[in-house]
Amino acid sequence: MVTYDMTKTPVVNVVDDIIANASKAGASDIHFDPRENSLMVRIRVDGDLQDYTEIPKIYERNLITRIKLIANMNITESRLPQDGSIKGTIKGINLETRVSTLPTNEGEKCVIRILDYSRSLQGIDTLGFNESNLSKLKKMIAEPNGIILITGATGSGKSTTVYSILQVLNKKETNIITVEDPIEMNLEGLNQVQVNSEIGLDFATVLRSILRQDPNVILIGEIRDSETAKIAVRASITGHLVLSTIHTNNSLSTIERLLDMNVERYLLSSALSGIISQKLAKMVCPHCRIKEPTTPYQKKVFKLALDKDVDEIYNANPKGCDKCNNGYHGRIAIQEVLMINDEIRSALNEENLEKEDLNKLVYTSDVITMLQDGLLKVLDGSTTFDEIYKIIDVDDDLDVYCKIRDIEYHENNENNNVVEKEEIKEEKEETEEKKENDIKINTDEEVNLPIIDIHTITKEDEVL
Ligand SMILES: [Zn+2]
Numbered sequence: 397m398v399t400y401d402m403t404k405t406p407v408v409n410v411v412d413d414i415i416a417n418a419s420k421a422g423a424s425d426i427h428f429d430p431r432e433n434s435l436m437v438r439i440r441v442d443g444d445l446q447d448y449t450e451i452p453k454i455y456e457r458n459l460i461t462r463i464k465l466i467a468n469m470n471i472t473e474s475r476l477p478q479d480g481s482i483k484g485t486i487k488g489i490n491l492e493t494r495v496s497t498l499p500t501n502e503g504e505k506c507v508i509r510i511l512d513y514s515r516s517l518q519g520i521d522t523l524g525f526n527e528s529n530l531s532k533l534k535k536m537i538a539e540p541n542g543i544i545l546i547t548g549a550t551g552s553g554k555s556t557t558v559y560s561i562l563q564v565l566n567k568k569e570t571n572i573i574t575v576e577d578p579i580e581m582n583l584e585g586l587n588q589v590q591v592n593s594e595i596g597l598d599f600a601t602v603l604r605s606i607l608r609q610d611p612n613v614i615l616i617g618e619i620r621d622s623e624t625a626k627i628a629v630r631a632s633i634t635g636h637l638v639l640s641t642i643h644t645n646n647s648l649s650t651i652e653r654l655l656d657m658n659v660e661r662y663l664l665s666s667a668l669s670g671i672i673s674q675k676l677a678k679m680v681c682p683h684c685r686i687k688e689p690t691t692p693y694q695k696k697v698f699k700l701a702l703d704k705d706v707d708e709i710y711n712a713n714p715k716g717c718d719k720c721n722n723g724y725h726g727r728i729a730i731q732e733v734l735m736i737n738d739e740i741r742s743a744l745n746e747e748n749l750e751k752e753d754l755n756k757l758v759y760t761s762d763v764i765t766m767l768q769d770g771l772l773k774v775l776d777g778s779t780t781f782d783e784i785y786k787i788i789d790v791d792d793d794l795d796v797y798c799k800i801r802d803i804e805y806h807e808n809n810e811n812n813n814v815v816e817k818e819e820i821k822e823e824k825e826e827t828e829e830k831k832e833n834d835i836k837i838n839t840d841e842e843v844n845l846p847i848i849d850i851h852t853i854t855k856e857d858e859v860l
Contacts, residue, residue, distance in 0.1 A: 398449045407458045411466075414448065416487035419510055422726070424551075426510070428463070430456060430503030442678050442727050443551070460497070460504050467495035467508075474504050482508070494578070511580060520560045523553075526772065528764060529733040533672065536735060537561055540612070542669030543628055543638045545619075547650045552675050553729050554641045555580050558615065561639060562586065565613050573609055575602040576617035591617070603627045607634070616640040622657035629659050632667040646766055647671040647734035648758055651744070652751070665744035670735045673766060676727040677773070677783040681720030684713040685777065694781050700794050700803075701767050702775075710777045728778050730787065732766040734758060756800050767793040 398417070400410050414437060418426045423439035426448075435456040437448045451459060464471045467480030480495040494509040525533060536544050544561075546554050559581050566572060566585050577591035577599070587609075589602050599616060600623045606614055607627075619625050619642045632638045644650040650671050654664055688711045690698070698706040712723030719725060740757050743749055759765065764772075770784035784790070797803075 397447050400449060400451070402452060402455050407455060407462050410451070411459060411462045412486050415482075415491065415493075415508065415510075416489050418448065418508075419486075419489050419491060419512075422512075424510055424512070426508040428460060428506040428508075430500060430505055432502060435459060435503075441721065442724060443676065444721075446721075456503055460506050463495060463506055463508070464497065467493075469495070469497065475499050492581075518560075520557075520564055523557055523560055524729040524773075525731055525733070526764065526769060528762075529672075529731055529769070532670065532733045532735050533561075536670045537564060537637070539637065539669060541632050541635050541637055543632045543640065543667050544669050545650055545671045546639070546641045547644045547646070547671060547673045548641075548675060549643065549645075553727075554674065557672065557674065557729075558639060558641060559583065562613075562615060565637070570612045571610055572613040572615070573606045573611045574615035574617070575599055575606065576615070599624045600627060603631070607631060607636075611636055613637045613639065618642065619657075622659065625654060625657045625659045629663045629667045633663055638667075644673070646673045646732055647763065648751075648755060651754065651758075655744075661745055661747070665736075665741045668736045668741075668744075670733065673732040673734075674729045675766065675787045677730050677770065677779040677787055678712075678724040679726045679728045679778055680710055680712045680780050680783075681717060681723050681725045682777070683719045684715070684717040684723060685710040686713050687711075690781075697781075697790060697794065698771060698775075700797065701765075701771055704775075706775065709774055709781055711782070712780050724783075728773060730766055730770040730773060730779075730784070732763060732769060734761065734763050737761050752799070755796055759797065759800050765793065765797075 400413075402410070405413075414426060418439045421439060421441055423441050424443075425440040427436075427438040427440070427445065429436040429438065432453075434453050435451040437451065438445045439448045440446075460474075461471050463482075464478070464480065467482050469478045469480040474497075477499065478497045482491065482493045482495060484491065492511045494511065496507050496509075498505045498507075520533065521530065536542065546557050546561075548554050562572060562574075562583060566583060568585070571587070572585070573587045573589065575589045575591060579588050579590050582588065589606070591597055591599055591602060599618075599620070603614070603616065603624065604627065614628075614631055614636050616624060616628055616638065617640070619628060619640050628638050628640055642650055642653060644653050650673070651668075654668075655661070687708050689708050690706050694709065695706060698704050714723055716722045716724075740754075740761065743754060743757050767784070767788050767790060770779070770788055771781075773779050774781050774784055
Protein backbone atom coordinates (compact mmCIF):
# COMPACT_ATOMS: atom_id res chain seq x y z
CA MET A 397 0.00 0.00 0.00
CA VAL A 398 1.03 3.56 -0.73
CA THR A 399 1.05 6.07 2.15
CA TYR A 400 0.42 9.79 1.74
CA ASP A 401 1.44 12.36 4.29
CA MET A 402 -1.85 14.24 4.24
CA THR A 403 -0.49 16.99 6.49
CA LYS A 404 2.03 17.96 3.82
CA THR A 405 0.40 16.93 0.53
CA PRO A 406 -2.56 18.93 -0.80
CA VAL A 407 -5.67 16.85 -1.51
CA VAL A 408 -5.52 18.00 -5.14
CA ASN A 409 -2.14 16.32 -5.56
CA VAL A 410 -3.21 13.17 -3.74
CA VAL A 411 -6.21 12.73 -6.07
CA ASP A 412 -4.06 13.34 -9.16
CA ASP A 413 -1.45 10.93 -7.89
CA ILE A 414 -3.98 8.15 -7.16
CA ILE A 415 -5.61 8.47 -10.61
CA ALA A 416 -2.27 8.66 -12.45
CA ASN A 417 -0.77 5.70 -10.59
CA ALA A 418 -3.89 3.57 -11.01
CA SER A 419 -3.84 4.28 -14.72
CA LYS A 420 -0.13 3.40 -14.93
CA ALA A 421 -0.81 0.15 -13.07
CA GLY A 422 -3.37 -0.74 -15.76
CA ALA A 423 -6.32 -0.49 -13.34
CA SER A 424 -9.82 -0.50 -14.78
CA ASP A 425 -11.46 1.08 -11.71
CA ILE A 426 -10.56 3.07 -8.62
CA HIS A 427 -12.79 2.64 -5.57
CA PHE A 428 -12.98 5.19 -2.77
CA ASP A 429 -14.72 3.30 0.02
CA PRO A 430 -15.83 5.22 3.11
CA ARG A 431 -15.16 3.05 6.18
CA GLU A 432 -15.82 3.82 9.82
CA ASN A 433 -12.38 5.30 10.48
CA SER A 434 -10.90 5.89 7.05
CA LEU A 435 -11.38 6.19 3.34
CA MET A 436 -10.08 3.00 1.74
CA VAL A 437 -8.79 3.39 -1.80
CA ARG A 438 -8.72 0.21 -3.88
CA ILE A 439 -7.86 -0.37 -7.53
CA ARG A 440 -9.03 -3.16 -9.82
CA VAL A 441 -6.17 -4.68 -11.81
CA ASP A 442 -6.73 -7.64 -14.15
CA GLY A 443 -10.19 -8.12 -12.68
CA ASP A 444 -9.25 -8.19 -9.00
CA LEU A 445 -9.51 -5.42 -6.42
CA GLN A 446 -6.43 -4.64 -4.40
CA ASP A 447 -5.82 -2.14 -1.59
CA TYR A 448 -3.98 0.93 -2.81
CA THR A 449 -3.98 3.39 0.09
CA GLU A 450 -5.91 4.33 3.22
CA ILE A 451 -6.76 8.00 3.84
CA PRO A 452 -7.63 9.26 7.36
CA LYS A 453 -11.37 9.89 7.75
CA ILE A 454 -10.92 13.64 8.32
CA TYR A 455 -9.72 14.11 4.73
CA GLU A 456 -12.50 12.00 3.19
CA ARG A 457 -14.90 14.83 2.47
CA ASN A 458 -12.29 17.06 0.85
CA LEU A 459 -11.00 14.25 -1.28
CA ILE A 460 -14.41 13.14 -2.55
CA THR A 461 -15.35 16.79 -3.18
CA ARG A 462 -12.20 17.26 -5.24
CA ILE A 463 -13.11 14.26 -7.41
CA LYS A 464 -16.69 15.51 -7.83
CA LEU A 465 -15.36 18.91 -8.81
CA ILE A 466 -13.12 17.66 -11.60
CA ALA A 467 -15.84 15.22 -12.71
CA ASN A 468 -18.30 18.11 -13.15
CA MET A 469 -20.67 16.89 -10.46
CA ASN A 470 -22.75 18.88 -8.03
CA ILE A 471 -20.46 19.20 -5.00
CA THR A 472 -23.27 20.42 -2.74
CA GLU A 473 -25.27 17.23 -3.30
CA SER A 474 -24.09 14.21 -1.34
CA ARG A 475 -27.36 12.44 -0.54
CA LEU A 476 -28.16 11.34 -4.08
CA PRO A 477 -26.10 9.20 -6.48
CA GLN A 478 -24.43 11.15 -9.27
CA ASP A 479 -22.62 10.40 -12.52
CA GLY A 480 -19.84 12.40 -14.06
CA SER A 481 -16.68 12.09 -16.04
CA ILE A 482 -13.10 13.29 -16.06
CA LYS A 483 -11.50 13.94 -19.42
CA GLY A 484 -8.10 15.44 -19.84
CA THR A 485 -4.50 15.13 -18.83
CA ILE A 486 -3.48 14.21 -15.32
CA LYS A 487 0.24 14.18 -14.59
CA GLY A 488 1.00 13.84 -18.28
CA ILE A 489 -1.40 10.92 -18.81
CA ASN A 490 -4.25 11.47 -21.25
CA LEU A 491 -7.32 10.05 -19.53
CA GLU A 492 -10.95 9.41 -20.10
CA THR A 493 -12.96 8.26 -17.10
CA ARG A 494 -16.50 7.82 -15.87
CA VAL A 495 -17.18 8.74 -12.26
CA SER A 496 -20.04 7.60 -10.10
CA THR A 497 -20.96 8.40 -6.50
CA LEU A 498 -23.27 6.55 -4.15
CA PRO A 499 -24.40 7.60 -0.66
CA THR A 500 -23.64 4.78 1.80
CA ASN A 501 -24.07 4.57 5.57
CA GLU A 502 -20.40 5.42 6.08
CA GLY A 503 -20.29 8.29 3.60
CA GLU A 504 -20.19 8.96 -0.10
CA LYS A 505 -18.61 6.10 -2.06
CA CYS A 506 -16.98 7.03 -5.31
CA VAL A 507 -15.85 4.83 -8.21
CA ILE A 508 -13.76 6.03 -11.13
CA ARG A 509 -13.88 3.81 -14.21
CA ILE A 510 -10.77 4.32 -16.32
CA LEU A 511 -11.65 3.90 -19.98
CA ASP A 512 -8.63 2.47 -21.70
CA TYR A 513 -9.26 2.18 -25.38
CA SER A 514 -5.65 2.06 -26.42
CA ARG A 515 -6.30 -1.63 -27.02
CA SER A 516 -9.25 -0.96 -29.33
CA LEU A 517 -7.04 1.18 -31.45
CA GLN A 518 -4.60 -1.63 -32.14
CA GLY A 519 -6.89 -3.48 -34.55
CA ILE A 520 -8.85 -6.72 -34.52
CA ASP A 521 -5.70 -8.77 -35.09
CA THR A 522 -4.54 -7.97 -31.56
CA LEU A 523 -7.68 -9.08 -29.70
CA GLY A 524 -6.52 -12.64 -29.10
CA PHE A 525 -8.69 -14.36 -31.74
CA ASN A 526 -7.16 -17.61 -32.92
CA GLU A 527 -6.51 -17.86 -36.65
CA SER A 528 -9.73 -19.68 -37.47
CA ASN A 529 -11.94 -17.34 -35.41
CA LEU A 530 -10.27 -14.26 -36.86
CA SER A 531 -10.92 -15.33 -40.43
CA LYS A 532 -14.58 -16.06 -39.57
CA LEU A 533 -14.91 -12.64 -38.00
CA LYS A 534 -13.39 -10.95 -41.04
CA LYS A 535 -15.78 -12.84 -43.31
CA MET A 536 -18.81 -11.78 -41.26
CA ILE A 537 -17.96 -8.09 -41.18
CA ALA A 538 -17.23 -8.06 -44.90
CA GLU A 539 -20.92 -8.78 -45.59
CA PRO A 540 -23.15 -5.76 -46.32
CA ASN A 541 -25.95 -7.04 -44.09
CA GLY A 542 -26.69 -9.42 -41.27
CA ILE A 543 -26.54 -9.28 -37.49
CA ILE A 544 -23.34 -9.92 -35.60
CA LEU A 545 -23.76 -10.31 -31.87
CA ILE A 546 -20.97 -9.92 -29.37
CA THR A 547 -21.86 -11.66 -26.13
CA GLY A 548 -20.41 -11.92 -22.68
CA ALA A 549 -20.83 -10.71 -19.13
CA THR A 550 -20.03 -7.19 -17.95
CA GLY A 551 -16.28 -6.64 -18.08
CA SER A 552 -15.65 -9.36 -20.64
CA GLY A 553 -14.10 -6.97 -23.14
CA LYS A 554 -17.19 -6.74 -25.38
CA SER A 555 -16.81 -2.99 -25.93
CA THR A 556 -13.20 -3.38 -26.99
CA THR A 557 -14.20 -5.97 -29.58
CA VAL A 558 -17.14 -3.87 -30.80
CA TYR A 559 -15.09 -0.68 -31.20
CA SER A 560 -12.30 -2.61 -32.91
CA ILE A 561 -14.78 -3.97 -35.46
CA LEU A 562 -16.27 -0.49 -35.98
CA GLN A 563 -12.81 0.83 -36.69
CA VAL A 564 -12.37 -1.72 -39.45
CA LEU A 565 -15.75 -0.71 -40.92
CA ASN A 566 -15.13 3.01 -40.52
CA LYS A 567 -14.45 4.13 -44.07
CA LYS A 568 -15.39 7.33 -45.83
CA GLU A 569 -17.83 5.58 -48.16
CA THR A 570 -19.73 4.09 -45.23
CA ASN A 571 -22.36 5.67 -42.97
CA ILE A 572 -22.09 4.20 -39.50
CA ILE A 573 -24.63 5.19 -36.86
CA THR A 574 -24.51 3.97 -33.28
CA VAL A 575 -27.05 4.10 -30.49
CA GLU A 576 -25.36 3.59 -27.16
CA ASP A 577 -25.90 3.84 -23.44
CA PRO A 578 -23.40 5.18 -22.60
CA ILE A 579 -21.15 6.17 -25.49
CA GLU A 580 -17.91 4.69 -24.24
CA MET A 581 -15.54 5.99 -26.84
CA ASN A 582 -15.79 8.76 -29.39
CA LEU A 583 -14.74 7.54 -32.80
CA GLU A 584 -14.04 10.09 -35.52
CA GLY A 585 -16.22 9.51 -38.57
CA LEU A 586 -19.11 7.80 -36.73
CA ASN A 587 -22.51 9.23 -35.86
CA GLN A 588 -22.98 8.26 -32.25
CA VAL A 589 -26.26 8.74 -30.41
CA GLN A 590 -26.60 8.64 -26.63
CA VAL A 591 -29.81 7.07 -25.33
CA ASN A 592 -31.68 9.32 -22.89
CA SER A 593 -34.61 7.48 -21.38
CA GLU A 594 -35.59 10.46 -19.18
CA ILE A 595 -36.87 12.27 -22.27
CA GLY A 596 -38.12 9.09 -23.95
CA LEU A 597 -35.11 8.69 -26.22
CA ASP A 598 -34.72 4.93 -25.85
CA PHE A 599 -33.03 2.37 -28.09
CA ALA A 600 -36.19 1.60 -30.05
CA THR A 601 -37.05 5.27 -30.69
CA VAL A 602 -33.53 6.10 -31.87
CA LEU A 603 -33.41 2.98 -34.05
CA ARG A 604 -36.59 3.87 -35.89
CA SER A 605 -35.08 7.25 -36.78
CA ILE A 606 -31.71 5.77 -37.67
CA LEU A 607 -33.33 3.66 -40.37
CA ARG A 608 -34.37 6.87 -42.13
CA GLN A 609 -30.78 8.18 -41.95
CA ASP A 610 -29.42 6.02 -44.80
CA PRO A 611 -27.07 3.92 -42.67
CA ASN A 612 -24.77 1.13 -43.86
CA VAL A 613 -23.75 -0.07 -40.45
CA ILE A 614 -25.74 0.24 -37.23
CA LEU A 615 -24.39 -0.43 -33.76
CA ILE A 616 -27.01 -1.07 -31.12
CA GLY A 617 -25.19 -0.77 -27.80
CA GLU A 618 -27.14 -3.61 -26.25
CA ILE A 619 -30.21 -5.71 -27.05
CA ARG A 620 -32.17 -5.64 -23.81
CA ASP A 621 -35.76 -6.16 -24.90
CA SER A 622 -37.78 -7.77 -27.63
CA GLU A 623 -38.67 -4.49 -29.32
CA THR A 624 -34.99 -3.66 -29.85
CA ALA A 625 -34.32 -7.22 -30.97
CA LYS A 626 -37.12 -7.03 -33.53
CA ILE A 627 -35.94 -3.71 -34.95
CA ALA A 628 -32.38 -5.09 -35.14
CA VAL A 629 -33.59 -8.06 -37.15
CA ARG A 630 -35.69 -5.92 -39.47
CA ALA A 631 -32.82 -3.47 -40.01
CA SER A 632 -30.58 -6.31 -41.06
CA ILE A 633 -33.20 -7.84 -43.37
CA THR A 634 -33.54 -4.50 -45.13
CA GLY A 635 -29.86 -4.47 -46.03
CA HIS A 636 -27.90 -3.12 -43.09
CA LEU A 637 -25.03 -4.61 -41.17
CA VAL A 638 -26.08 -4.61 -37.52
CA LEU A 639 -23.72 -5.03 -34.60
CA SER A 640 -24.90 -5.45 -31.08
CA THR A 641 -24.08 -6.94 -27.71
CA ILE A 642 -26.15 -9.18 -25.49
CA HIS A 643 -25.58 -10.50 -21.97
CA THR A 644 -25.26 -14.22 -22.54
CA ASN A 645 -22.57 -16.84 -22.01
CA ASN A 646 -22.09 -18.50 -25.38
CA SER A 647 -23.51 -18.97 -28.86
CA LEU A 648 -26.18 -21.40 -27.73
CA SER A 649 -27.60 -19.29 -24.92
CA THR A 650 -27.60 -16.29 -27.25
CA ILE A 651 -29.82 -18.08 -29.76
CA GLU A 652 -32.10 -19.22 -26.95
CA ARG A 653 -32.32 -15.70 -25.55
CA LEU A 654 -33.27 -14.28 -28.95
CA LEU A 655 -35.95 -16.92 -29.42
CA ASP A 656 -37.27 -16.09 -25.94
CA MET A 657 -37.59 -12.47 -27.01
CA ASN A 658 -40.23 -13.54 -29.50
CA VAL A 659 -38.25 -12.46 -32.52
CA GLU A 660 -39.92 -13.93 -35.60
CA ARG A 661 -38.00 -17.13 -36.31
CA TYR A 662 -38.03 -16.86 -40.08
CA LEU A 663 -36.58 -13.35 -39.86
CA LEU A 664 -34.01 -14.24 -37.23
CA SER A 665 -32.83 -17.26 -39.15
CA SER A 666 -32.09 -15.23 -42.25
CA ALA A 667 -30.73 -12.20 -40.38
CA LEU A 668 -28.25 -13.72 -37.97
CA SER A 669 -24.70 -13.92 -39.39
CA GLY A 670 -22.75 -14.89 -36.36
CA ILE A 671 -22.14 -14.80 -32.65
CA ILE A 672 -18.89 -13.88 -30.96
CA SER A 673 -18.79 -14.91 -27.32
CA GLN A 674 -15.98 -13.94 -25.04
CA LYS A 675 -14.59 -14.03 -21.53
CA LEU A 676 -11.36 -12.71 -20.11
CA ALA A 677 -8.73 -14.93 -18.49
CA LYS A 678 -5.69 -13.69 -16.65
CA MET A 679 -2.46 -14.10 -18.59
CA VAL A 680 0.24 -16.10 -16.92
CA CYS A 681 3.46 -14.14 -16.42
CA PRO A 682 5.96 -15.39 -19.05
CA HIS A 683 8.88 -14.44 -16.79
CA CYS A 684 8.09 -16.67 -13.84
CA ARG A 685 5.58 -19.30 -15.07
CA ILE A 686 6.37 -22.87 -14.16
CA LYS A 687 5.92 -26.04 -16.19
CA GLU A 688 4.19 -28.79 -14.26
CA PRO A 689 2.84 -32.24 -15.05
CA THR A 690 -0.90 -32.36 -15.73
CA THR A 691 -3.21 -33.98 -13.18
CA PRO A 692 -5.34 -36.94 -14.31
CA TYR A 693 -8.35 -34.64 -14.37
CA GLN A 694 -6.58 -32.09 -16.60
CA LYS A 695 -5.36 -34.88 -18.88
CA LYS A 696 -8.92 -36.09 -19.23
CA VAL A 697 -10.24 -32.61 -20.05
CA PHE A 698 -7.60 -32.07 -22.75
CA LYS A 699 -8.27 -35.51 -24.18
CA LEU A 700 -12.03 -35.05 -24.34
CA ALA A 701 -12.12 -31.44 -25.48
CA LEU A 702 -9.13 -31.36 -27.84
CA ASP A 703 -8.41 -35.06 -28.37
CA LYS A 704 -4.87 -34.41 -27.21
CA ASP A 705 -2.58 -36.14 -24.75
CA VAL A 706 -1.10 -33.40 -22.64
CA ASP A 707 1.55 -34.28 -20.09
CA GLU A 708 2.63 -30.88 -18.89
CA ILE A 709 1.32 -27.32 -18.90
CA TYR A 710 2.40 -23.94 -17.58
CA ASN A 711 1.10 -22.84 -14.22
CA ALA A 712 1.34 -19.46 -12.55
CA ASN A 713 4.03 -19.06 -9.95
CA PRO A 714 2.10 -17.95 -6.85
CA LYS A 715 5.18 -16.11 -5.56
CA GLY A 716 5.28 -14.05 -8.75
CA CYS A 717 8.15 -11.81 -9.80
CA ASP A 718 8.77 -8.09 -10.12
CA LYS A 719 7.00 -8.08 -13.47
CA CYS A 720 3.66 -9.54 -12.33
CA ASN A 721 0.95 -9.97 -9.70
CA ASN A 722 1.13 -13.43 -8.09
CA GLY A 723 2.23 -14.97 -11.37
CA TYR A 724 -0.30 -13.21 -13.61
CA HIS A 725 -0.06 -10.08 -15.72
CA GLY A 726 -2.71 -8.70 -18.06
CA ARG A 727 -5.66 -10.56 -19.51
CA ILE A 728 -6.43 -12.44 -22.70
CA ALA A 729 -9.80 -12.99 -24.35
CA ILE A 730 -11.14 -16.53 -24.63
CA GLN A 731 -13.52 -16.61 -27.57
CA GLU A 732 -16.05 -18.67 -29.46
CA VAL A 733 -17.05 -17.54 -32.93
CA LEU A 734 -20.10 -19.16 -34.45
CA MET A 735 -20.89 -18.44 -38.08
CA ILE A 736 -24.48 -19.37 -38.75
CA ASN A 737 -24.50 -22.06 -41.45
CA ASP A 738 -27.40 -23.27 -43.57
CA GLU A 739 -28.20 -26.16 -41.25
CA ILE A 740 -28.51 -23.90 -38.21
CA ARG A 741 -30.53 -21.43 -40.31
CA SER A 742 -33.11 -23.99 -41.28
CA ALA A 743 -33.24 -25.42 -37.76
CA LEU A 744 -33.98 -21.96 -36.36
CA ASN A 745 -37.04 -21.88 -38.59
CA GLU A 746 -38.55 -24.89 -36.90
CA GLU A 747 -41.13 -24.06 -34.27
CA ASN A 748 -40.42 -27.08 -32.10
CA LEU A 749 -36.65 -27.00 -32.19
CA GLU A 750 -35.28 -28.97 -29.25
CA LYS A 751 -32.41 -27.51 -27.27
CA GLU A 752 -30.42 -30.70 -27.72
CA ASP A 753 -30.76 -30.61 -31.49
CA LEU A 754 -29.58 -27.04 -31.50
CA ASN A 755 -26.67 -28.08 -29.27
CA LYS A 756 -25.71 -30.71 -31.72
CA LEU A 757 -25.94 -28.42 -34.73
CA VAL A 758 -23.88 -25.69 -33.10
CA TYR A 759 -21.18 -28.01 -31.82
CA THR A 760 -20.96 -30.08 -34.96
CA SER A 761 -20.41 -26.97 -37.06
CA ASP A 762 -16.76 -25.99 -37.29
CA VAL A 763 -16.92 -23.92 -34.13
CA ILE A 764 -14.00 -23.88 -31.72
CA THR A 765 -15.84 -23.71 -28.42
CA MET A 766 -14.90 -21.36 -25.64
CA LEU A 767 -13.51 -24.32 -23.68
CA GLN A 768 -11.41 -25.48 -26.63
CA ASP A 769 -10.09 -21.98 -27.27
CA GLY A 770 -9.28 -21.62 -23.57
CA LEU A 771 -7.44 -24.94 -23.46
CA LEU A 772 -5.49 -24.06 -26.61
CA LYS A 773 -4.45 -20.85 -24.87
CA VAL A 774 -3.31 -22.93 -21.88
CA LEU A 775 -1.24 -25.07 -24.25
CA ASP A 776 0.46 -22.07 -25.82
CA GLY A 777 1.34 -20.79 -22.35
CA SER A 778 -0.89 -17.67 -22.43
CA THR A 779 -3.05 -18.61 -19.48
CA THR A 780 -3.50 -21.44 -17.01
CA PHE A 781 -5.87 -24.35 -16.56
CA ASP A 782 -6.97 -22.84 -13.23
CA GLU A 783 -8.07 -19.65 -14.95
CA ILE A 784 -10.06 -21.55 -17.59
CA TYR A 785 -11.64 -23.69 -14.89
CA LYS A 786 -12.63 -20.51 -13.05
CA ILE A 787 -14.34 -18.80 -16.00
CA ILE A 788 -15.83 -21.77 -17.87
CA ASP A 789 -18.12 -24.46 -16.53
CA VAL A 790 -15.76 -27.17 -17.77
CA ASP A 791 -17.84 -30.14 -16.67
CA ASP A 792 -21.05 -28.79 -18.06
CA ASP A 793 -19.31 -28.19 -21.39
CA LEU A 794 -17.74 -31.63 -21.47
CA ASP A 795 -21.06 -33.15 -20.63
CA VAL A 796 -22.57 -31.49 -23.70
CA TYR A 797 -19.72 -32.65 -25.98
CA CYS A 798 -19.89 -36.18 -24.70
CA LYS A 799 -23.62 -36.36 -25.21
CA ILE A 800 -23.15 -35.20 -28.78
CA ARG A 801 -20.36 -37.71 -29.29
CA ASP A 802 -22.33 -40.44 -27.58
CA ILE A 803 -19.65 -40.87 -24.95
CA GLU A 804 -21.32 -41.67 -21.70
CA TYR A 805 -19.14 -39.27 -19.78
CA HIS A 806 -20.87 -39.44 -16.43
CA GLU A 807 -21.58 -43.13 -16.55
CA ASN A 808 -18.08 -44.08 -17.54
CA ASN A 809 -16.59 -41.76 -15.04
CA GLU A 810 -19.04 -42.21 -12.24
CA ASN A 811 -16.35 -41.77 -9.66
CA ASN A 812 -14.38 -38.93 -11.06
CA ASN A 813 -16.76 -36.19 -11.93
CA VAL A 814 -15.33 -32.77 -11.40
CA VAL A 815 -17.04 -32.45 -8.09
CA GLU A 816 -14.52 -34.95 -6.88
CA LYS A 817 -11.71 -33.37 -8.80
CA GLU A 818 -9.37 -33.49 -5.81
CA GLU A 819 -10.14 -37.10 -5.11
CA ILE A 820 -8.87 -38.15 -8.51
CA LYS A 821 -5.35 -37.42 -7.40
CA GLU A 822 -5.77 -39.81 -4.50
CA GLU A 823 -7.04 -42.68 -6.61
CA LYS A 824 -4.93 -45.77 -7.04
CA GLU A 825 -2.80 -46.00 -10.16
CA GLU A 826 -4.58 -49.04 -11.50
CA THR A 827 -8.06 -47.57 -11.17
CA GLU A 828 -6.86 -44.46 -12.89
CA GLU A 829 -5.30 -46.46 -15.71
CA LYS A 830 -8.46 -48.40 -16.21
CA LYS A 831 -10.47 -45.20 -16.44
CA GLU A 832 -8.03 -43.57 -18.79
CA ASN A 833 -8.37 -46.61 -20.99
CA ASP A 834 -12.12 -46.35 -20.94
CA ILE A 835 -11.92 -42.80 -22.11
CA LYS A 836 -9.38 -43.61 -24.77
CA ILE A 837 -11.46 -46.38 -26.21
CA ASN A 838 -14.47 -44.14 -26.37
CA THR A 839 -12.62 -41.26 -27.88
CA ASP A 840 -10.95 -43.46 -30.46
CA GLU A 841 -14.27 -44.87 -31.47
CA GLU A 842 -15.56 -41.41 -32.05
CA VAL A 843 -12.58 -40.00 -33.88
CA ASN A 844 -14.32 -39.99 -37.24
CA LEU A 845 -17.36 -38.14 -36.03
CA PRO A 846 -17.22 -34.52 -37.11
CA ILE A 847 -18.11 -33.13 -33.71
CA ILE A 848 -14.95 -31.19 -33.15
CA ASP A 849 -13.39 -29.91 -36.29
CA ILE A 850 -10.19 -31.88 -36.06
CA HIS A 851 -8.77 -30.00 -39.03
CA THR A 852 -9.17 -26.63 -37.39
CA ILE A 853 -7.75 -27.86 -34.14
CA THR A 854 -4.75 -29.36 -35.89
CA LYS A 855 -4.18 -26.15 -37.74
CA GLU A 856 -4.11 -24.37 -34.41
CA ASP A 857 -1.62 -26.85 -33.06
CA GLU A 858 0.79 -26.06 -35.81
CA VAL A 859 0.62 -22.42 -34.87
CA LEU A 860 1.34 -23.18 -31.24
ZN1 LIG B 1 6.16 -13.01 -13.00
